[in-house]
Amino acid sequence: MLVCALRIREQIFIPLARDPVARSLNGIAMLNHDQIWKALDVLAQRHSLSPSALAKKAGLDSTTFNKSKRMSLDGRPRWPSTESIAKALDATGSNLNEFLRLVSDSAPPVLQTIPLIGFAQAGDGGFFDDGGFPAGSGWDEIAFPNVGDDHAYALEISGDSMLPLYRDGDTIIVSPTASVRRGDRVVVRTTDGEVLAKELRRQTPKTVELRSLNPDHGDRILPIEHVTTIGRIIWSSQ
Template identity: 30%
Template sequence: MDDITQHRKRRLRALIDSSSYSGSQASFAKATGLTEGRVSQLLDPSQSFGERSARNIATVLGLIDRYFEDGFGIGSVTELLSSDIGDALSLKAIKKIPVIGEVKGGDDGYLEELEYPVGFGDGYVEYPTTDPNAYAVRVRGDSMHPRYRAGEFVIVEPNIEAQEGDDVVVVCANGRKMLKQLNWRRDGELQLLSVNNGYGPLTLSIHEVRSIQLAAGRVRRSGIKH
């Protein structure tokens, strides 16, 4: 195993052992949306723990982008966890996020909403967030695969500003919606990339956009509670 992978695993172990999770892999799994088996696999010295998995976990927990690589080659894990990076865990409490509808990708690259009537939601999912207006939508169909699989839930945080590279729900002035990746914003324009490979980059004037809402993460299909 290479040194950076060992470092990630040490950081993960120390994180689970911190006061936020008290050494409980089950609590950590619940907070991150992973299975306990997957957490055990990430801790296993014989298994891989790559950059992509590390970044996904850091994003869900609201940590810095390269949290599990932070301090590689300098200092100790204990010293790093005592810094303000570790304190960031307390900023995002796990909340009940209402599922307000369903979406699927249309043939033109836009989202097709299948909203429920008022008062007839589909339960809730649990997810760490500071946005009081966070909501979830269930994905139908395979048009957003592999980023979002059928049956999973996309968590949307409308009050948290999206950054370049984030997945976003873009509401256009004409009412159409898209689930895209925000590539850049400058000079009164923004460019969006598709979450799958079916469509090329799309550049819009800022005047064509009503809102940009952060797609903060996803919850597996078994996460629904009624």
């Protein structure tokens, strides 16, 4: 599990900003100026828009965000107005949080919105798409550090069937795209609509072998064709 632990560390452990040091104002102002324009470009891209299309969508003149207008002829940087940015954000259904995520390369890891549902509900239809990702409208949401998987979801445990590890009411964070290996704690969805939280013992081309988290329950060997998805459990509340 050392590799697994390191992976978690890599994702969450960050070099945080130290005390501000003496800096030249001009250098920083230029940096933020570039970042703001870049963020607008990324915002446009994310919505499959060109800068001019983003401006138009925002009710601004199509030339407002032109690259050619980002520096004056006299070499002075031109800053988009705060109002223009607000309009662009609104036109794309984005909020200021998302914009500032785009702005700052040196930001701490962003919080991720993680959909949350009860464990018992997870087997019902309509909550996952074909890829095993959360879908539909029955999900609540929690905030958590970026776990490196946009499709991560949270399940709230119900009942005592996963003791001693997970108690009633605990919340587990699941990454459906994370690679899994022997020993990982996983959530498995079967074609029968079952949702299981187990430890992965072995995975072959034909079967998935799972060890129960509750020692009172036996191991489970599933034919691979009965397994819809396997997601790795990455955090658990206590």
